Amino acid sequence: MAQLEEDVLTETTLADEIAFQLEADILAGRLQPGSKLRQEELCARFGVSRTPIREALRKLQAQRLVTFAPNRGATVRTLTRQEIEEVYDLRAELEGYAAQLACARADDDFDRRLIAASSDVQTRAQPDPDRDVSDRKLNVEVSESIRGFHHIIQETAGNATLVSVIRDLEALFLGSFCSHEMADPGIAERLHVDEHRGIQDAMLARNGAAARELMRGHILHAKKILLDYLDDTGFWAGHDDTDDQEQPND
Structure with missing residues (x-):
């Protein structure tokens, strides 16, 4: 077994x-x-x-x-620019709301888990310089640590329907989790390290309004990095809007 x-x-x-x-x-x-x-x-x-x-x-x-x-x-298939904007705008509002709700329910155990998750994000987002950013395993590790930080906050919000909707949006497009490849190192560090630390500090201070606004701004910042990257690479050219839903059997 x-x-x-x-x-x-x-x-x-x-x-x-x-x-x-x-x-x-x-x-x-x-x-x-x-x-x-x-x-x-x-x-x-x-x-x-x-x-x-x-x-x-x-x-x-x-x-x-x-x-x-x-x-x-x-x-x-390529997502349209409008689809990406809609997903991130919704996530910004919903994850911000989840952060505000979580502040009202947070306790010492939440604080310990959030600090540990924030530290893990910082460690993984600033890896050994010998590891290349295209390393598949490294990218998964960074993504998982970021997702873990967000999920701790969402689960503490105490609203199962809210969490379910956020997870559906998260699964729809994960570009924010690979944005360390899309931005220069300084911008990526602000997104992954500084902004998560700011959200953490607001949560620890039980400042729901600040936590909500910081989380909202964080998601919108990730959207901007992603869209700027896709604009620069000419991602939208030749878009195919087909949306067949069969299962892989090739």
Whole structure:
């Protein structure tokens, strides 16, 4: 049983790493809209079986970066600028509200967990200089630490419906979690380290209004970094608005 659980965990981690790299390739324009994502080619590229490849493609489908159609397999799709703006604007308001609610429910245990999560973000967002920013495992680690910080606040808000909606939006597009690749190091450090620390300090002070505004500004800042990056790379050219929802079977 333990070996089975370890195998499942390994495949899930591989799927996360592969999905992250493919997402980065799509956002950087290395994979153009309409490009085919053939499973056998991806297996060869990443040196894995089809299982983590299928899981990675499902993750990208949930983000609406990949579509599936009968007899066509997986194809790269591009979100529109309006879709990205709508997702981030909603997240900014909802995550800000969650931060305000969490302030009213926070306790000593919350403080300890939030400080630890903030420290983890800082550690992972400022890695050993020998590790390249394109390192798939590093990117997943940074993303997970950021997600953990946000999730602690959301779960403390005490509103299950609110958390569910935020998670749906989060799953739709994860660009904010790879923005350390999209901005120069100084901007990325402000986004990941300074802004999380500011949110933490407002939460520890139980200043709900400040926490709400800081969280809102943080999400909107991530949106700006993402959109500026996509504008600069010409991401919108050749957009394909197809949205087939078959499952990967290539």
